[in-house]
Amino acid sequence: MNTRYNFRENEIKWQQAWSEASVYKAEENSPKYYVLEMFPYPSGRLHMGHVRNYIIGDVIARYKRCCGYSVLHPMGWDAFGLPAENAAIQHKVHPQTWTLENVRLMKEEFESLGISYDWSREILSCSPDYYVHEQKIFLDFLKKGIAYRKESFVNWDPVEGTVLANEQVIDGKGWRSGAPIERRKLSQWFLKITDFAQELLDDLAQLDHWPEQVKTMQVNWIGRSEGARIQFPLLEREETLEVFTTRPDTIFGAAFIGISPDHPFIENLAKTIPALQTFIAECRAMGTSQKELDTAEKKGFNTGLFVRHPFLKDVKLPIYVANFVLMDYGTGIVFGCPAHDLRDYEFALKYTLPVLPVVKGPSDSPLPYEGEGILINSHFLNGLETQEAKKVAIEHLVKEKIGASEVTYKLRDWGVSRQRYWGCPIPIIHCSHCGIVPVPEDQLPVVLPQDVVFDQPGNPLDLHPTWKIVDCPQCNKPAERETDTFDTFIESSWYFARFCSPHALQPFEKDKAEFWMPVDQYIGGIEHAILHLLYSRFFTKALKACGYWTLSEPFKNLLTQGMVCHETYQDQTGSWLYPHEVEKQEGRFVKISDNTPITVGRSEKMSKSKFNVVPAAKIVEEYGADTARLFMLSDSPPERDFEWTEAGIEGSWRYINKLWRLVTSHLSEIKNIKREERPLQLTPNAIKIQKLTHKTLFHVTQDIERFHYNRYIARLREFSNSLEEFSPSNPSEWWALNEALHTLVLIVSPALPHLAEALWAELGHPPFIINQPWPKTEAEYLTEDKVTIAIQVNGKMRGAFEISPRLEEEEARALILDLPFVKPHVQDKVIKKFIYIQGKIANVVL
RNA sequence: GCCCGCUUGGUGGAAUGGUAGACACAACAGACUUAAAAUCUGUCGAUCGCAAGGUCGUGCCAGUUCGAGUCUGGCAGCGGGCACCA
Numbered sequence: 001m002n003t004r005y006n007f008r009e010n011e012i013k014w015q016q017a018w019s020e021a022s023v024y025k026a027e028e029n030s031p032k033y034y035v036l037e038m039f040p041y042p043s044g045r046l047h048m049g050h051v052r053n054y055i056i057g058d059v060i061a062r063y064k065r066c067c068g069y070s071v072l073h074p075m076g077w078d079a080f081g082l083p084a085e086n087a088a089i090q091h092k093v094h095p096q097t098w099t100l101e102n103v104r105l106m107k108e109e110f111e112s113l114g115i116s117y118d119w120s121r122e123i124l125s126c127s128p129d130y131y132v133h134e135q136k137i138f139l140d141f142l143k144k145g146i147a148y149r150k151e152s153f154v155n156w157d158p159v160e161g162t163v164l165a166n167e168q169v170i171d172g173k174g175w176r177s178g179a180p181i182e183r184r185k186l187s188q189w190f191l192k193i194t195d196f197a198q199e200l201l202d203d204l205a206q207l208d209h210w211p212e213q214v215k216t217m218q219v220n221w222i223g224r225s226e227g228a229r230i231q232f233p234l235l236e237r238e239e240t241l242e243v244f245t246t247r248p249d250t251i252f253g254a255a256f257i258g259i260s261p262d263h264p265f266i267e268n269l270a271k272t273i274p275a276l277q278t279f280i281a282e283c284r285a286m287g288t289s290q291k292e293l294d295t296a297e298k299k300g301f302n303t304g305l306f307v308r309h310p311f312l313k314d315v316k317l318p319i320y321v322a323n324f325v326l327m328d329y330g331t332g333i334v335f336g337c338p339a340h341d342l343r344d345y346e347f348a349l350k351y352t353l354p355v356l357p358v359v360k361g362p363s364d365s366p367l368p369y370e371g372e373g374i375l376i377n378s379h380f381l382n383g384l385e386t387q388e389a390k391k392v393a394i395e396h397l398v399k400e401k402i403g404a405s406e407v408t409y410k411l412r413d414w415g416v417s418r419q420r421y422w423g424c425p426i427p428i429i430h431c432s433h434c435g436i437v438p439v440p441e442d443q444l445p446v447v448l449p450q451d452v453v454f455d456q457p458g459n460p461l462d463l464h465p466t467w468k469i470v471d472c473p474q475c476n477k478p479a480e481r482e483t484d485t486f487d488t489f490i491e492s493s494w495y496f497a498r499f500c501s502p503h504a505l506q507p508f509e510k511d512k513a514e515f516w517m518p519v520d521q522y523i524g525g526i527e528h529a530i531l532h533l534l535y536s537r538f539f540t541k542a543l544k545a546c547g548y549w550t551l552s553e554p555f556k557n558l559l560t561q562g563m564v565c566h567e568t569y570q571d572q573t574g575s576w577l578y579p580h581e582v583e584k585q586e587g588r589f590v591k592i593s594d595n596t597p598i599t600v601g602r603s604e605k606m607s608k609s610k611f612n613v614v615p616a617a618k619i620v621e622e623y624g625a626d627t628a629r630l631f632m633l634s635d636s637p638p639e640r641d642f643e644w645t646e647a648g649i650e651g652s653w654r655y656i657n658k659l660w661r662l663v664t665s666h667l668s669e670i671k672n673i674k675r676e677e678r679p680l681q682l683t684p685n686a687i688k689i690q691k692l693t694h695k696t697l698f699h700v701t702q703d704i705e706r707f708h709y710n711r712y713i714a715r716l717r718e719f720s721n722s723l724e725e726f727s728p729s730n731p732s733e734w735w736a737l738n739e740a741l742h743t744l745v746l747i748v749s750p751a752l753p754h755l756a757e758a759l760w761a762e763l764g765h766p767p768f769i770i771n772q773p774w775p776k777t778e779a780e781y782l783t784e785d786k787v788t789i790a791i792q793v794n795g796k797m798r799g800a801f802e803i804s805p806r807l808e809e810e811e812a813r814a815l816i817l818d819l820p821f822v823k824p825h826v827q828d829k830v831i832k833k834f835i836y837i838q839g840k841i842a843n844v845v846l
Numbered sequence: 847g848c849c850c851g852c853u854u855g856g857u858g859g860a861a862u863g864g865u866a867g868a869c870a871c872a873a874c875a876g877a878c879u880u881a882a883a884a885u886c887u888g889u890c891g892a893u894c895g896c897a898a899g900g901u902c903g904u905g906c907c908a909g910u911u912c913g914a915g916u917c918u919g920g921c922a923g924c925g926g927g928c929a930c931c932a
Contacts, residue, residue: 004884041932082931155930165930213850217927220849290928294847411929418930487930527926529850534929562852563926604925634870635858641925643858651871657884710859714869721869790865795913797865835912841864845912 005660007624011754015114023768024116026072026516033069034516035061036496038524038532039076039123042102043083046109047613048632048644049564049606055632056561056709057523058115062750063704065116066774072516073116074499076123077103080488082165084422088454095422096450099126109616114625114753116770121502125491130498131424132445133507134490139427139438140546146192149436152415153262155287156184160457163419169287183284188417188484189426193538197222197409199552200537209557211639214529221530223410228394229331230403232257232307235316241265241307244330244408248397249389252378253337253358255348257307258300258322260332266321269303276301276321283323298343299323300351310402311379322347328412342368359386414535416487421452421460423485431472431479440473446481459483492532493539496522496554513549522555526639529560559707562641563605566612570599576611580618606644614644626752627653633751634713655717656755659748662720663741663759669728670738671764679732686736692722693740694781700747701777709751716748743775791816792843793825805839816842 018024037057040050054075061073077099084095091098103124110117123130141147155164159177163186168175193200201222204215227246234240241257259266261283270276279301286292300320309315317335324343325334338348338355345368348355358381361373372386380396381389397403417426425446427439439446449467452460461467462483472479494507500516501509524532533555540554569577571591582589582598589598606613619628631652636642682690696719703712723744728734742763749756749769760769787805791798799821803812813834816822826844833845 038932043932078932163930166928167931169930217850221928223849288930291847294928296847414929420930488932489930492932525926525932526851528932530927531929532932637859640852640859645858645871647871648858654884655870661885710869714860717869788865792864792913795911800865833912835864837864841913843864843912 005657005755005758007626007656007754010758011112011114011625014754014757015111017757017767018114018116018770021768022120023770024071024073024118025120026074026118027070028512028515029070031069032072032516033061033064033521034072034519035064035521036074036499036519036523038522038528039078039492039495040106041078041081041083042099042106043608044102044105046106046113046616047564047606047608048616048619048628049613051113051616051628052564052632052638052642053523053525053561054110054113054115055629056559056638056707057521058629059633059704059709059750060521060707061116062753062770063774065770066746066750066772068773071116072121072499073118074121074123074502075110075115075117075119076121076495076499077106077125078488078492078495079103079124079126080423080485080491082167082420082422085420085454088422092454094450094452096126099422109620112620112625113616113628116753121499123495123498123502125488125495126422128445128447131491133498134424134486134494135427135439135444135446136441137494137507137543137546137548138486139441141191141542142438144542144546146195146542146545147416148190148192149187150190150413151185151187152190153183153284153288154186154188154419155181157181162457162459166287166289169289172286172292180285181287183286183288186417186419188415189428190413190415191538191542193414193535194409194411196538196541197224197411199541200411200534203537203553206553207555207558210555211558211560214526214533214558214560217529218534221411221534224407225409226405226407228390228397228403229406230310230335230397232310232317232335234319235306235308237305239265241319241333242331243333243335244406245335247337247340247390248393248403249375249378249381249384249386250337250340250358251309251311251335251393252381253339253356254309254317254335255338255344255353255355256336256351257317257319258325258334258336258344258347259319260325260327261301261321261323262327263332266303269305273303276303279321293324293326296323298347298350300347302351310400311396318353320347320351329410330408339367340369342370344368414487414489414538416490417484418487419459419462419483420485421448421454423488424448424490425461426482426484426486428482429470429472429479430482431475431477433477434472434474434479437472437474437479443473448485461485489532489535490539493535494543496536497543497549507548510549514551517549517551518554518556521557521559523559523561525563526560527563533558559638561638562636564642564644565604566606566614566644567600568604568610568612572596572599578611579614619649623649623653624656624754626755627656629751630655630713633709635710637710638707656752658724659720659744659752659755660759662724663745664762666737666741667762669734670741673735673738675739675742677735679735682732682736683730685726685728686730686732689723689726689733689736689740691781692719693736693743694777697743697747697775698777698782701774704750713751716744716751719744745769746772746775787839789839790841791819791822792841793822794846795843798822798825801842803839807838809834809836812836812842817844 035057037053061071065071079099084099087093087098088095138147155169157164157174157177157179159179160174164174169181173180201224204218225246227244228248230243231240232243261280270280300322303319305319306316309317336344336347338345339357340359356377358376358378359373360376361369361371375381375384375389381392384392394405425448427444427446429437429439431437449464452464468481468483470479470481496519497508497513501512536554541552543549544552569582571577581592583592589600591598631649635648696715700712700715723740728737745756745759753770756769784805786802788800788802791801829846831844835843
């Protein structure tokens, strides 16, 4: 008998055996269970941050397989994206070469972890086999009116002559050039997610197995608000300005009109006012991110124009261009009511505009008062409450034909054009005669050209000498291809459907997709709570609208797992260092190569950019896949952040060996015991072990189903600790131990598949344990005769007491009041209340 | 700035409103060993006490309750997202 478990030999042996037997191949049998972890961007090598995501999914996939489900558990690569282009610029390597090499390395590492993927369904999103379908879907969206073109702003780096991602804009400057970034308008493709806003909002109610916080974030993001559209006629002009407001009740407190610098009215007006042009330029001299816009100083420009108040013919309001008014929300024009809106209030102070209170709140509420109350100074609204006043105000607007109630959403349409090479080409041809012409479906895919260079700024597709030159499919005259590519969020918005029929000639086969979908359990980082999940929900609905399927929600259950964190290290030059380049000496961290001191930064999300990653390959090499898996599961619950420590992994390795010894040391005694032949008489010790076995099984099953994996592992440890202490002395006790050990091996298998497989073989069974049914809990072994309950006096713990969990209050009361640690506190005082919860607690209230 | 979370020993964490600290990690002490590794045993929130035992303790301040880590309100610190990172 080996006292050390040989993981190297075992893990490879079983991985090969599983692969040869194709045990993870998904077959379309009911009942089905679709487990999906968010597919990774192939950034290089797998680190422990990735691993956590996949192990969490693998445990549930393996468990459900044992429970008799036909499990679909696929994996693929979200392979388009910016880092490949950055690598191309930095290391002079083609994005495709770089990406495919990363995929190769990461796949090897996946395989070494023993995850139960059906690799026959692998998806590579940068392959034309995949993106051809995306181009087809886009053309269908175009037909259906879901895709359209409009102008919008991008981050423009004037030095590089390139569009930058928000990530590449640091403190308003280009990350490479350092030049101040400006917002520039481009004509781009959009998807009409706003048409689905109400459906996206309403259907959240169906998602009762999604975390509340994720649903709340999506509700806020969609941002439905009910309000009114109100027309303000311009003085001395024939035009009117249309305003959206959620507070039509405060209309009589209006002090000014605020209009977005990007509004066509203003752009038009600026043609004759140079100072306004300067102001607009100032507003655009920053990036496009919401944070930047929100935190910028609030500024206005007085146009000198006025509108008339809609209800008060002799009141005129000045029109300001205001940098905080967004063109994308409402109508791009607001009316300012300084007394009841903080931003308007600050604006009014700055430009000395009147502040007229129109809502009376609680007596001491200072201005601005944003809450509800009774209307004052408001003519026909006086005396009404806020909600009623809104209704009455809208009635008046409608009656006078100068406005109406309206619902708006914060959600904006999804801009999908990117001025980049490494993405899916947009299948469109621009013809000077025919305009925008879709590429005919029989000419798909539009394939990315390979021969591109990255030695000049701008989009390599745009600079390519021949690729974009084509004949117009309609008039055959020379035309040009669209050189923008798709946002990479598109690939991840439908890949879950592709996995259902990954080799289909259409995007997916309807019957297969409808068999497997929705994903029963989706698992990924909380950082995707809004964008990726909302886009996927939208795609599902848009595909439904185009007749692809009848599904309306893609993910039934969602688990958002926390991040794996690690300290960051920087040497004296400020360069980031990998954890393995650093060593602790006499309480201080130094660089191993030259012993110079290291600055230790706070622990944060493992990320390649800060080098604070622990490569999965290193851990698997040193300790084996099962140890890595165990450690990822044992310490933190999946939803929480996880702190990687080298010390913890050692403890997991010790436990793997402990399990190995626990089972293998008893082999000779138990090899002839038949599990199904339960002895007629069990000794009290045998009954104890039997009860413990079933209790453990019960809790472990519940813990796995609820994703309480850390408790699952803790239960396993408690169970094996008890089994270690147990020394059987007669056949019934050996029988009980044999049953316990078999159960133990079966219930560790979702977490530690290699070890479980090895132990199953040691116990004399043929492969594979991973195909064995999950053991059943028998209720008769779960009841207890005696439990320890807590005894309190006036809510304060005074002791514990062993009692039958079914004892009635009257009997219990007599026993408890007589206890030595209760009596002195009670003495002859009057007992006001006696609280007794069977099997739980008693509280004597004096 | 806006939206969403999180905060419990030296550390990770456990606890259907009912004995706070399960299960581990680290540390310390000991056993085995020529020695080391491995393994095993014990101690391990703070504080008072010779002891029995007492008092305090779940970021901070209030509240609800017989009873609050758990529910409610407020505050602080940290993290995630903010539409072109994925």
